[in-house]
Every structure is written in structure tokens, then in C-alpha cells.
Amino acid sequence: MLTKRFLESLKHLYSVIRKNLFKCVLRRTSVNGRVFCSLLLISVVIYYFSVEKKLLNFDGKKILKMSNLSDHMSIVSQYYEMRKSWKTSKLGSLLFKNETFDLHKQNKTFIILVWKYWNWLRQRHGRLMNQSKDKATLLSCDVKNCVFTGNDSLIDSVDVVLVHIMREVYPEVQNRSINQKWIFLNDESPQHAFMYGSSLKKIFDLSNFFNWSMTYRSNADVPVPYGRTVALDVPVKENVTYESIAELIPNFQYKRSDVLVAVAMSNCHVPFRMKFLEEMQKYIKIDIYGKCSPNRLWCNDSCKDINQYYFYLVMENSRCRQYLSEKVFHFAYGKGAIPIILGAPPRDCKTLLPPNSYLHAKLFSHKDLADKIISIIHNENDFFSYHLWRNHFEVLNEHGYFGSKSYHLCRLCEALNYNDDKRKIYKLDDMRHMLDSKALCRLK
Numbered sequence: 428m429l430t431k432r433f434l435e436s437l438k439h440l441y442s443v444i445r446k447n448l449f450k451c452v453l454r455r456t457s458v459n460g461r462v463f464c465s466l467l468l469i470s471v472v473i474y475y476f477s478v479e480k481k482l483l484n485f486d487g488k489k490i491l492k493m494s495n496l497s498d499h500m501s502i503v504s505q506y507y508e509m510r511k512s513w514k515t516s517k518l519g520s521l522l523f524k525n526e527t528f529d530l531h532k533q534n535k536t537f538i539i540l541v542w543k544y545w546n547w548l549r550q551r552h553g554r555l556m557n558q559s560k561d562k563a564t565l566l567s568c569d570v571k572n573c574v575f576t577g578n579d580s581l582i583d584s585v586d587v588v589l590v591h592i593m594r595e596v597y598p599e600v601q602n603r604s605i606n607q608k609w610i611f612l613n614d615e616s617p618q619h620a621f622m623y624g625s626s627l628k629k630i631f632d633l634s635n636f637f638n639w640s641m642t643y644r645s646n647a648d649v650p651v652p653y654g655r656t657v658a659l660d661v662p663v664k665e666n667v668t669y670e671s672i673a674e675l676i677p678n679f680q681y682k683r684s685d686v687l688v689a690v691a692m693s694n695c696h697v698p699f700r701m702k703f704l705e706e707m708q709k710y711i712k713i714d715i716y717g718k719c720s721p722n723r724l725w726c727n728d729s730c731k732d733i734n735q736y737y738f739y740l741v742m743e744n745s746r747c748r749q750y751l752s753e754k755v756f757h758f759a760y761g762k763g764a765i766p767i768i769l770g771a772p773p774r775d776c777k778t779l780l781p782p783n784s785y786l787h788a789k790l791f792s793h794k795d796l797a798d799k800i801i802s803i804i805h806n807e808n809d810f811f812s813y814h815l816w817r818n819h820f821e822v823l824n825e826h827g828y829f830g831s832k833s834y835h836l837c838r839l840c841e842a843l844n845y846n847d848d849k850r851k852i853y854k855l856d857d858m859r860h861m862l863d864s865k866a867l868c869r870l871k
Contacts, residue, residue, distance in 0.1 A: 487670035491811050494662045494818060502782070502819050503658040509778045516648045518842045523645045525658060530569070530845055537573045537843045539587040543596050545577025552827055552835035568837035570844045575836065587843065589641070592633070593623050600636075605850070610639040610649065610839075616747040617864035630862055634855035641839065642861060644749050649842040651835050653826040654756030656781050663818045669807060675817040677763035678734035686712050687800055688767070689733050690740035691726050691758060692719035700742040703769055703788065710797035713740065729829060734762050738800055743770030747868035751779060753828040760784070760822040765803070765813050767796070772869070781816035
């Protein structure tokens with residue numbers, strides 16, 4: 428997509444060279460210098476007219492797709508049909524299946540012990556306002572009948588014990604009440620679920636220990652995804668044109684055409700993604716930001732420089748089921764870029780991400796992927812079709828990164844109020860379905 432800003436820059440460059448051609452050719456320049464100036468002018472003129480010709484084909488008012496309420500409902504229905512067979516908790520049905528039902532808050536207060544790491548968790552996911560250290564304000568949460576504490580001595584009397592398994596610090600089972608819920612919390616992929624522990628805890632040792640799960644997975648008892656795709660009640664626009672879709676794309680006016688793809692990386696020691704990046708750079712230029720940048724392109728907290736790119740390379744630290752982090756929800760969709768996914772498998776991206784909104788690296792060779800990127804940019808209809816989803820859906824960031832709100836504490840309180848209260852226990856196979864990297868991840 429060749430932007431108006433780029434065209435104006437090109438026109439300015441053409442004008443400058445034309446005005447200074449006489450100086451360049453006749454005033455104190457060598458023969459090689461005059462040849463260089465002449466060739467530069469010729470190339471810019473040729474490129475200018477070829478670009479201008481392409482831009483003349485752009486019609487901002489051209490109808491891309493008619494969209495009324497009936498069409499919108501059909502698109503939304505087809506999307507959620509893919510999730511119909513998912514096994515979810517009641518809260519999961521609310522978050523992922525677009526289901527609605529009567530919600531009745533429990534007539535009690537739930538006391539939740541965050542084992543050992545409450546200070547860390549409330550700083551990361553809580554918002555404390557004029558409250559004691561034992562209570563967290565559930566801002567904007569539909570339910571507020573939960574009290575959080577870090578007082579481990581209360582373990583025998585609380586309603587819930589929340590254990591962050593990444594730390595590998597577990598309570599000793601002593602006078603455990605049958606009415607308590609023990610919940611394991613994991614925000615990382617199975618490959619990194621125990622990354623801060625001193626030794627890898629065997630999944631076998633954790634079987635018959637927990638009652639509920641709290642992870643990014645859709646089948647968790649308490650789903651806490653990094654982000655979600657949700658349907659709008661009505662379409663934003665009825666007659667969708669190039670111009671109207673462009674209005675829905677964040678930072679569209681800032682996009683650049685000299686470099687189409689960007690990525691922000693700080694961990695340069697994940698072999699599969701470094702290899703992928705190396706191969707892709709053989710066919711297309713990619714700007715790298717962060718600690719892995721060879722050109723010292725740094726990102727601040729919001730990394731506004733990423734706003735300039737049409738595509739964002741989403742390279743997760745592991746390729747595991749449903750593991751889609753803030754890289755796709757914030758750095759790609761949130762900044763108006765088309766994600767190029769190297770992470771969760773295509774089947775998960777199809778059901779979790781907006782329809783026709785991304786490219787998946789697994790479905791292309793490196794060269795074909797680069798060619799596809801360039802092809803999209805040179806075809807307005809193709810390009811805007813990758814953003815047509817914005818007329819029917821929105822993407823929510825829900826993990827607390829980059830200014831977004833974290834819903835962890837709220838989701839836990841909601842689950843305690845809404846989920847079925849039937850007692851359950853996570854046996855060995857259940858733990859494997861949530862944490863076994865050999866079964867859930869592509870390791871090579």
C-alpha cells in the first residue's frame with residue numbers, strides 16, 4: 428500500500444533533484460558524478476510515474492463489501508460456530524462462545540489465598556486504592572465479593588488457594604478442607620510453565636492436587652487469555668469502502684512503504700525464531716526493534732515506532748496450543764498491522780483470531796511468504812480485505828501489558844460466582860492436557 432505521505436515525499440525528492448540537477452552536472456563534479464546524478468534522476472522519474480500510475484487506481488470510495496445487520500449476524504454466527512464444540516467452563520462460555528445466560532452472584536464472600544506470591548501478583552494484576560494489603564479492588568468487575576490475601580497461615584480456613592506453578596513453590600497438604608478449591612495459575616506456554624523453579628516439577632507429582640486451572644487456554648476453569656476476539660453488536664459501517672475501512676485501521680496515516688515488516692525482540696536465544704528471521708531476511712527487509720536489533724532500534728514502553736508498519740512478525744517464544752500473547756493483540760492488531768504468526772498452530776489461530784486477519788508462517792515457504800506480503804501491499808482490495816474484520820469484531824487486550832487492564836483477579840472472582848460448583852480434581856491426564864509440552868507444543 429503506497430500512502431499519500433510516501434507519494435508526497437517522492438514528489439519532493441523528484442523536485443529537489445530536478446532543481447539541483449544543473450549544479451550536480453556542471454559544477455565541480457567528476458564524470459562519474461555527472462553520470463551518477465543523471466542515472467539517479469532517470470530512475471526517480473521512472474519510479475515516480477510508475478508509482479503515480481498505481482495510485483491512480485486507488486478509489487477511496489470504491490465499495491469493498493456491502494454489510495447490513497443480516498450480513499453481520501451471519502458473519503458472527505459462522506465465526507462462533509467454530510467454537511461450538513469447545514469444552515468450556517461457564518465463564519469460558521461467556522468469554523469465548525458469545526453465550527448469554529442469567530448470572531447470579533453467590534450470596535457469600537470468597538476468601539482467596541495467593542500462596543507465597545500475593546505481593547507480586549497484586550502488583551502485576553491488581554489495582555489497590557486506599558485498601559488494606561489483604562484486599563484488592565476489583566475495578567470495573569461485575570462481581571466484587573472476593574477478598575485476596577497473602578497470609579499463608581490462613582491456608583486451612585480460606586475458600587480458595589491459588590498457586591502460581593511457575594515458581595514451583597507448593598503448599599504442604601495437611602488439614603485440607605474438602606470444600607476448598609486449589610487452583611493452579613499459569614500464564615506461560617507448557618514449555619516455560621516452570622521457568623522460575625529450581626527444578627522441573629513432574630506433572631505426575633501435581634496430579635490429584637488441584638481442583639481448577641487458571642490459564643490462557645479456552646478450556647481452563649478460569650480463562651485468562653492475553654487477548655480475545657469478540658463480536659460487535661452491529662457493524663461499524665454499512666457500505667464498506669476502502670476509505671471507511673482505512674478509518675478503522677489504527678495508525679493508517681503513519682504507515683511506511685520502504686520497510687513493510689517489523690518485529691520487537693529482546694530474547695535472541697530462541698533458535699527456531701532466529702532461524703526463521705534469518706531466512707525471511709533473504710527475501711524481504713524487516714526492521715528489528717529491541718535488544719536483538721542489529722541497528723540499535725530501541726522501543727520505549729509503547730513502542731510507537733511499530734505504528735509505521737503494515738505487517739508485524741509475531742514470533743512467540745514457543746509454538747504451543749492456543750498460546751497467543753500480547754505480540755499479536757497489542758503489537759499487531761492494536762497498532763494496525765497484519766500479523767505474521769510464528770507460534771500457535773493454524774487451527775488455533777483460525778478459531779481465536781479475527782477471520783482473514785493474519786498470515787501464518789507454517790502455510791508458506793519463506794520466499795512465498797515474502798512474495799505474499801508484497802502482493803498484498805500492491806493490491807488494494809486484497810490489503811483492505813485483511814482489515815475487513817474490524818467492521819464486525821474487536822480485539823481486546825486483557826493481560827495488563829502496555830496500558831491494558833488485567834482481568835486476572837476479576838476472572839477468578841467471576842468463575843467462583845458463575846461456574847458450576849461440582850467438585851472436581853485434576854488427575855494425571857487432566858494435567859497433561861494443560862501442561863505437557865511434548866503433547867501440546869512443536870518442539871523442533
